[in-house]
Amino acid sequence: MxxxxxxxxxxxxxxxxxxxxxxxxxxxxxxxxxxxxxxxxxxxxxxxxxxxxxxxxxxxxxxxxxxxxDPKILDGRFSPEIEQFFVKFPEAFDFYWKLVVERTPLNKIQKAWNLNDAELYRWLRELDQLNLIQWQKGDNIKLPARQMTRWVGRGPLTEKIQRQWAHDLVDDSYVQNTTGASTYRLRYLKISQRTKAELQKAIEELELEFLQRSAREQSLSDEELIDVRLFLTEAAGSFVKRKLK
The missing domain is CATH 1.10.260.40 (lambda repressor-like DNA-binding domains)
Incomplete structure (x- = not known):
């Protein structure tokens, strides 16, 4: 209610x-x-x-x-068919991401990527056939409702982009941090299991809060929004991989 x-x-x-x-x-x-x-x-x-x-x-x-x-975070994954298609045609995945996830206007994508009408219609047709969008009469495009999605798939595409995007983000964040344009923190902690569990919970709560804000703000004017990449991580272990005898 x-x-x-x-x-x-x-x-x-x-x-x-x-x-x-x-x-x-x-x-x-x-x-x-x-x-x-x-x-x-x-x-x-x-x-x-x-x-x-x-x-x-x-x-x-x-x-x-x-x-x-419905403030829940939905677990997102592609079907094996979609994974294989995007692995074969990575430019189609880029098109999908810009159109469906980032909600970039279609004419802006076409102009920025210098796509002719045949190329544009090809990707629209492919996404429609994969049930990722609905391409209706009169060239009307119906996109799926905006949702808070956490990608949990482990197909070849998802594995590839998660590793690549995380690597790229760390590099970009390290460079931008010198100008204050990003947040880059690398820390070592020595804590109890209880505190580690509390840390994990705090990270999950932070993720949920800002996914909710993102979902809300995407209903506002696109002029007010900027693209932000977020990579939250923690893992047990030492930074020094050389083992002690």
Missing amino acids: IETKDLMNHLKEIMKMKKITYKEIAQHLGLSESGVKKIMQADDLSLSRLQEITQYLEINIVDLMAHIS
Whole structure:
């Protein structure tokens, strides 16, 4: 069950991010500014009013409700067929990632990668056949709903990109850290098993919090968002691999 307070707080957060005022919403609804504030502070909100507000904020009401009611992280994996296809055609995976995961506009991808219409339609057709998108009549593209996904697959593609992306991120973060553009921390700890378990829990909670924020903020204007890579890791053992006799 969704609490009205959570819903109102989320709508206010969206208004703040989009720099939309109560006055602007009031004009859209044909109400006074004080009337809108009263609605936003009420314990209940009619579905029709909610639809009017979300329409003005240019957000999907289904996505909005999902973000609030289902904070779970979904385990994501590709089928063996999709894994093999992307291994064979890595450029298709790049296209999928930019379009579906990063939500890059299709025309921006086509222009940046200098794709002609035939090449563009080829990848759209392939993704449609793999049920990764829905390519509808009139060249309308329906993307899957945004979800908080943690990739757990262990196919050839996933293994490859997880190792490669982690390696690239560590290198990039090390360089960018000198300018303050990234966070790079390498630490050694000597702690109890109990403290190690608490560390793992803290990392999981940090991951969940910012996955939730990411899912919420993707319902806002793309102009407000930046791409951020995150690599959370810890493991038992010494940095020095030379064994002691």
